[in-house]
Amino acid sequence: MSGPKGGAYRVETAEQREARMLREAKAKYVSAESAWQDVLSRRRVLLAVTGSAPACERPAAPSATADSAAYSAAARALQKATTEAAGEIAAAREAAAQQVHADRVAQMVESVRSEQRSRQAATVTPAPDRTRIDERIDRRVRELAHLEHDSEQARQLVDDIRASGSPSRVDLLLNELDVIIKDGRAAEARRAAVSAARARLLAMRSRLGELTGTDVAGLRIRIEQLIRGEVPTVPDDLVTAVDAAVRHADEEDDRRHVARVMHETLEELGYVVGPEFSTDLCGATAAYARRGSSHYGVKLRLEPGAHRFSAQAVRSDAVLTSAGEDAAAERAFCDALGKLVELAGRDGVDLRVDVRTEPGAYALQQVSDVRLARPAAARSARREQERRAT
Structure with missing residues (x-):
């Protein structure tokens, strides 16, 4: 047949494949880097509060001329190091909180016992179950160790709970401590969401790379605004727009x-x-x-x-x-x-x-x-x- 013809074309060269794999590998590494920086931020807080913190050993960064395989390996290594460091920091925070808790218990135990003896001599009102109170406090202290909160306020509440001789007041103070925990959970959930969104946004910015055009410039500006605004979620339409821009550039x-x-x-x-x-x-x-x-x-x-x-x-x-x-x-x-x-x-x-x-x-x-x-x-x-x- 020798008339007009048409068909489909597909491009698959080693250079093209490597360039696109490298682009995606770099984006994953940028995302891993963001998560690593978040862990370092938590380490700095722990160091400032307790005076000590686990060492965080960062894996070597890929060279400027690294290929996609090297970037992918570096991203995996950084993700693994981030997970391990986060676990060590969480354990250190809990240990520090437990130590502070134990120290204050030791300081207060004698005065509490004296107060109990005086109260028992003066009244027949049943004293609180101190073992049960210790267990209730201990559960909350362990959770607070993983949350950002007003440590001085929480410490004062724990002191008041231990000093109280009234079961009803103990319950009231424990409820106040629960409010601090609830607020801390919400703050931690938002912090984690902002961290995850930032990692995604940085990866999207990396994928845009050196693409040019008015639309791409607009996407970069929008991404930067969202990063500065510390948003907890990435808009779906932005994800779609970045994917479309990258796909168009590839085409x-x-x-x-x-x-x-x-x-x-x-x-x-x-x-x-x-x-x-x-x-x-x-x-x-x-x-x-x-x-x-x-x-x-x-x-x-x-x-x-x-x-x-x-x-x-x-x-x-x-x-x-x-x-x-x-x-x-x-x-x-x-x-x-x-x-x-x-x-x-x-x-x-x-x-x-x-x-x-x-x-x-x-x-x-x-x-x-x-x-x-x-x-x-x-x-x-x-x-x-x-x-x-x-």
Whole structure:
């Protein structure tokens, strides 16, 4: 079949695959780095409060020239170190809180006993069950150790509970301690949510990388505003927009690669390709190439927004041609397209023809002769490009 043809294209080169894997690996590393910094922040708080904190050993960062495998390994190592450090800090906070609790109990025990003896001598009101109170306090102290809270207020409440001889007042004070715990849980939940959102936002910013364009600039500004605002969630529409921007950039990279490969392959097959060929093919218009010094050529187009192409033989309007000459040109086009498909595969471009038109179903399209580059003009343009490149 030698009529107009079309099909899908897919780009899969080692360079492209590595570049995209590296982009995603860097984003994961940025996210892991954010989580690590959050753990370090909690360590600084513990150090300031207790005077000591576990050492947090950070794994080595990947080099500036690291590949995707190295970045992925570094991200996993940093995530593991973050999890281990977080566990050690949590344990240290609980131990510190228990020690403070134990110290204060030791200081108060004698005075409490004296108070109990005096109260028992003066009244028959039953004394609180101190063992049960200790257990209730202990549970709350362990939980408070993992929460941000007003430590002085909590300490005073614990002292008041231990000093109280009234069961009803003990219950009241324990309820106040529970309010502190509830507020601490809410604050910790928000802190964790803000930390997770920040990690996601930083990863999204990393994925945008060096992409350009007004839309991308707007996304970067919005991401920065959300990070500064310490938001607890990432808007779904922002995730969608970033994914779309990255996908669009990948598609444009694919189009440029396909255009370059088609340009080079057509020249290899003896076609004359003008300097505007790749630009036209990457854009929304069609690109043309002349078959040698003949009055025939090929018209190629990459469909916008889709990984599809179309190709057909064309003839110049500069001369009159016969039906036989047109048929021969179509056969030559068919042979060239088959070779183009084969040769493009060397450079990672998979062209799959799935639209075939019977020969003669359409008249050979006539185009302005100026659209088909002439050999002399193409050579001159190539020399000029080489001169500018040097």
